Amino acid sequence: GNIADTLTRGVENVADTLTSPFTEPVIRLGVTGLSRAGKTVFITSLVANLMDRGRMPQLVAEAEGRILAAYLQPQPDDTMPRFDYETHLAALTASAPHWPDSTRAVSQLRLSLKIRPTGLLAGISGARKLHLDIVDYPGEWLLDLGLMDKSYAEWAEDTLTRMQHRPGGTQYLEMARAEDSTQGLDEVRAKALASAFTKALQTARAAGFSDCTPGRFLLPGEKEGSPVLTFAPLPKPSDPPRKSLWREMERRFEAYKSQIVKPFFRDHFSRIDRQVVLVDALGAIHAGPAAMEDLRRTMADILTAFRPGGNAFLSSLLLGKRVEKILFAATKADHLHHSQHARLTAIMEALTREARDRARFAGAETGAMSIAALRATVEETLPHDGRRLDCVRGTLLTDDGTRGREAAFYPGELPQDPARLLGPAREGAESWLDNDYAIMRFAPAALSLKPGEGPPHIRLDRAAQFLIGDRL
Template sequence: LGGLADDLLDGLDRLREGAASAFDPTLRLGVTGLSGAGKTVFITSLVASLLDRNRMRLLGAEAEGRIEAAMLRPQPDPDVPRFAIENHLSALAATPPRWPESTRSVSQIRVAIRFRPGSWLSGLAGPATLNLDIVDYPGEWLLDLPLIEQEYDDWAAGALAAAQSPARRAHAAGWHKALAAAEPSAPHDEAVAEALAGAYRDYLFACRQAGLSALAPGRFLMPGDLAGSPALTFAPLPRPERGARGSLYAEMHDRFDAYRRVVAKPFFRNHFARLDRQVVLIDALGAVAGGPRALADLTATMSETLAAFRHGRPGWLDRVTGARRIDRILFVASKADHLHHAQHGRLARLVEAMLAEAARRAAFRGAKTRGMAIAAIRATAEQDVTEKGKRVGLVRGTRASDGHEVAIYPGALPEDPASLLAAAGGAMPGEAPASWPDMSYATFQFAPPRWPHGEGPPHLRLDQAVEFLIGDRLE
């Protein structure tokens, strides 16, 4: 009889759980950033750290012992790929451990967090559950938002002008050659269109290689499942005197419109407009290592990113049914473990200074914003050595390329990192400010660490980031 009663109770429990989960509040957290910024590692660590919370002391609800359980639940959108958490965790647990495969498209995953509310009154109602839907998408796609409202001619004029800038001109040589050989008013020829689109894409890739980040259209760099499709086979052309129907120019014009309609707009409608909170990962150390132009470019990209989140978005986006308002945005430099902790404060201040500058340029207001320096997964330990009577802070870890244990000096950020921004803003073409720090070792590739099964991954301040992002919803 006992067994039967148990089964019955069990069934009732499940029924209750099922009924409750349909009404449980959800929070949709977007995670974005340019390729290589650390999205996949961040989400993998975030999910693993919520499931096994032994290293999450700065998450208030956890510190107060109010989180009862966290579990994966089927995600609500059947047409969106699931974030491949199991694959990513097994890459990290492999021998030797490997970093997971990076983001190429949009995916999502749901973690249900059962917690006791913080206040005595709401605590009377018993435990509550928050469904945290984490949405991973390439930052490159986000930068397409301004494109949606642009006409082909304006976009093309802007792209042609940008390619003349000192930072970019050298990378545009191949594309400019293809451009000179093409006649916009001539009848459309697919081979010419492909050559132009290919050369334009190569130019964008070369710019990215050089550390530049303001690169649209986003799908050219991160095509998702659209690689090679006509919607991606276009390029900017100057407006000819006569761009008659059937001309190369007219065809490019149409494809640009198609890109806006069938690629860019649906992404914003289906994913972006439904977010409540947003993490933007930035490779701030990589940008410092890349020099003044790369840092200035990343700051400009942050400004564009903020513009996408600005209240008073384009009318069509606000009219999307169910469009929400993002009320918290966190910018994180996510590889702080590449620096000795003595420098973490400087990195955080640099991110804050970049954010302040980006917000100023975007005339941003509305959401609560913050900048932080964290390591989603900490791959290094620290080592202090004394050289010529001076203490030097090194970081030690396993070199990704050959598995050797190495200690490196990553370079030093200045005491006042805002001065870097000022220097980057004022840097004359071709001329690096005299005091620019050599941070080339800060982008060193370490292999991921091992950690005990059943524990969350080692990290730096991931719990603090999570507190900012969802802490108030666990009250």
């Protein structure tokens, strides 16, 4: 028995090393975007469509019949929350489907693919394995990178200036100016200032503004209520004494940088190979020119994270490693008839041009697309005032979250030339998407999926091809 045992174990060891995680390639795909951009829906539908590939014709390896299997596996990082795929998919595929809970913090999911190689290798070697580690994280946290090279005094001055022109700003500004920050720290005052500041950020965000840093004030994660999240911008007094409120705010700001921002970039961001940045461009277009200009600047800021050369802090973390591909995707394209999708993509390209030029400079391949991770509408063309109107039909969501009436809607038009929205030509401050768009909050469509079919989408297969197709 002993010899046989030893032999079997020997064989097992060899088999182990052949399939050990060290020899199996891994792609870490980062999925980010500001809150409500569509990250949760994107990951859920992408994974479901990679497991049931009936709707993925633009994924080349699938079209060639080389994806033999796709299945979920325990992720390698034991301490990182798992992306709650099953719960989110159950929400979307229930008999009365509803949207899943949105991203609040970082999470991860491992999807493993079994692939038949192409070309000469196809006959000789068996299937190979590729692990796709999907990392979901709030775009708000990415924007915190901009805080790393600022002192508290600089950050406070910038933030207070910016608040003058934003909804919700005035109230906080009055409070901050009235505060005598040379007095000693009073925890109750500190908390009141932090919560008034948070409220101002939330108001600006709700009005369509994108850059509302510090990111953890909107999405705190597990540190909610701790001193590192209890600070606010205050004007600098001429000579703030030690132990004053101003000095304590300064200390907490530094703690936020070193204990919140830095670990996120070190532990999560620095390990990403491919990245998709989801953008609710339609929402910003509808919100108007100021929100759109803010989004354009925010996209450029987000992209500084992908050009580490310009940032000493990041260069020291990344040590030469870089993201290979970045996709900018305008989400929720199912709000528009496909006849307007090319315009949306052109806007997305213009919106991210500066950002994409920088990334290209850093060696990453970039792309822009319009997608819907979960298609909630069907198209319909209706006669209207003697012309034909390209509409989408869907079921509205009522204020209490139940399914409302089903009807065809016309969101309004996008400009043919993106410069009308983004360039100097936008001075006319025309408004776009001002027909039905404001009321178009759709419920997810009730699905009747055939076996092997993932949820319906728009161009999710092309997004997947861009992001991982070359490795399949």
